[in-house]
Amino acid sequence: MDMATIQTTNPPSSKLTSPWLVLAMLLLVSIVNFADRFLLTGLIGPIKAEFGLGDGMIGLLMGPAFVVLYVVAGIPLARLADRWSRKMIIAIGCVTWSLATIATGMAQDEVSLAIARAAVGIGEASFAAPAYSLLAAYFKPERRGLAFGLLGIATYVGQIIGQAGGPAIAEMHDWRVAFYLLGTIGIFVGVLMAVVVRDPVRVVSETAPAVTIPMLSLIKVLSRNASFVLMMLAFGLGALSGIAFGYWGPELFTRNYGLEPVVAKTAFAVNFGIAGLLGMLCFGAVSDRFAKRDMAWPVRLSALALGTATLVILAVTWSNSFALAKWLAIPAGLLGGGWSVGIYATLQYILPDRFRATATALFLAITTLLSYFLGPWVTGLLSQAFGDGTDSLKLALTVVIPIGFIASVIAMIASRRIEKDRALLEQQQ
Template identity: 30%
Template sequence: MKLNDTPDVTGTQAAHIEAAVPPKHWYALAVMTLIYACHFLDRMMVSIIIEPVRKEFALNDSQIGLLTGLAYGASFAAAGIPIGLMIDRVNRVRLLAMLVAIWSAMTTLSGMAQSYVQLLLARMGVGASEAGGSPTSLSLISDMFPASRRSTAVGCFFLSNAVGAIMSILIGGYVAAHHGWRAAMLIAGAPGLLLAVVLFVTVREPRRGAMEPGAGSATARPAAGIGQMLRHIGTNATMYHILAGVTLTTAGVATIGAWLPSFVMRFHGFTIKDAGFAVALASGFCGALGSAVGGYLTDKAADGRPRRRMDVSAGVCLAATATAAAGMLAGTGSLAVGLLSLTQMLAFIVFPAAFGAMLGITAPNMRGATSASLQVCTNLAGYGLGPFMVGVFSDWYGGDQSLRYAMITVMSICFPWAALHFILGARTASDN
């Protein structure tokens, strides 16, 4: 039996909404969190298994960077805007169920690849279908949680990284170590197929703008076109700086997520099982901890004001710059993993803070398209170019330390640059 619709909200109901969120919305958030855990698993699996894949297909670091980053990011970007426009027009629950079913099936197909090109095409299919996962969920969250609770909700949503990390340890570490990388990819696609059914059967579409004061007028507005959405991004200085800051933060985060397994296996003698645990700890558990705690604390500190969310984002990016450099230069594997895990925890605070600010300054009728635009940039320039540029720099530097220096280069550029955009965004946020 499906959950009930979200009722319209009038101005007199706003105070009650701020005080309580219906249990059905927390349930829906839990389902979306599990779905995004599959997103995390499917994205990270290729990084965990990349060393046996590299050996089987005789790949260089640029080819690895293309497989783990740019190919995924480019296909994500190509599909992102069309799917984003769909989000503002169609039933989002059904759309999300369809998307998770597709990307899970493509992950399974990745395990059947007989060549580098076939694996690359399968990963591009995963990227294209995952383009709608986060924007659809964020749009639903904005209509299930009031503005004062959205960073908390988004932080809980990103707990998916911890769940995905557990799954990646079991599948990417244990299964790959004992049964090979193909078996790991085949198994990784199964949970998403099940969750697609659960979502479709048990969660109902909420009304658009239902959590806004005066929701009747909000829900009457038609979905925004691409021109209106682009004007919103292009003419709103805060929105532009959020876009740039999140994209650059993502590039730093993706550098660790994509290359940490190779880094610890090459420089610290980790096995594939140990490397899977390392990336799960850093990008999964610590990333989720940063999102959850950061989302809650940001809601408390910001008190609904985008400016304070930007201040938090700038501070944690500067701190992440120092811990990232220290981790890459650490003399032992355990210290390196610990410092890079701390880096991920700090950096992941940015996402609930920045996405909470974005949802607060975007009208309900364009949140899907705007979220998708943000995801396109973060995946093309962040998850795409970030890991790819590490591979390019590594091949260019040459020598046995090339990967270390390449990772330091990318993160030392991305995190401080992101902090600059958040500082500039904080200056304009008070006017929104």
């Protein structure tokens, strides 16, 4: 066997895109990605009315219908990203999910709606693992917290576009028009990604195997790595809590405060979205500062922020005052918006480049099943079981949200083994 490592360094003659331009393009693609996910949550009312659906079916569309193929496609696409052009995988995926977004607007019943959402999942599976791997190739470890934090603001920009923009378009035209418009924009962004970004060439050096580690061997290696497993559980359970609230929160505001859907959902999206965006940026900068002392610190900060954010969003859920809920959105967004950055940055730190995208995809497969699959669906099922109304949604969220406390404890435990487990992964053949 040829004992050499595949690394993302480039020959002196090769011209790379500016790291900040790469980040900007990935941010643009990611905004489209999350705007599509949140668009459905902003249009629950008209979609339920047109197709006669209950909260359980809406939860199914927001969760399993999207997630199953997202997870199934994510690992082979990430495997491909460890060998082929990451930017082309992202670009092709963006065009694919954008076409599926347009198809969502063309749905005629719940079956065609579910098929369209499943197709969106296939396309979006092409983004996360290749994107974080690409950023890791362009940014040094001590700068990745900021880079990942900047990329993470796409979640909140996408939330504002989907949950505030979608209902506004639906009120002026029709809910279907929102899907047509977003899908068209996404196709353009995907093509732009393919044209603008240059993928670093992986150059062979003499420290570890150039041959990609077999999948089953990689799974065995990762499953025995305590830091990887604990961060995966912490991220998945923390995201389950946050996604359940983020997806059902706009509908909770509408039911809880007796406001017009556009007013309530815009208020939720803007207040939580802007606070989350700022939290993501601040957490990235703080994470980088602490990472210079010890790369375990980003995970510790994630644990503290996640635990506090969970407490605050529980308070929002049971707030009877619209004004108080909007004020609580500030600390909830600041803390809840940033905690994922610390785990992402530390994950990329411990993973060797030669299987970083594939390992990230495995990480995302499990965390996505826990969060996007179970979070919205279980909340919808519980709400329907509790009566399919205002109080039922509160009760459902009260059951699901506290899972964030468990995730916070797990993340703190993970922070104790970072350097040791990184060394173990570097030694893998």
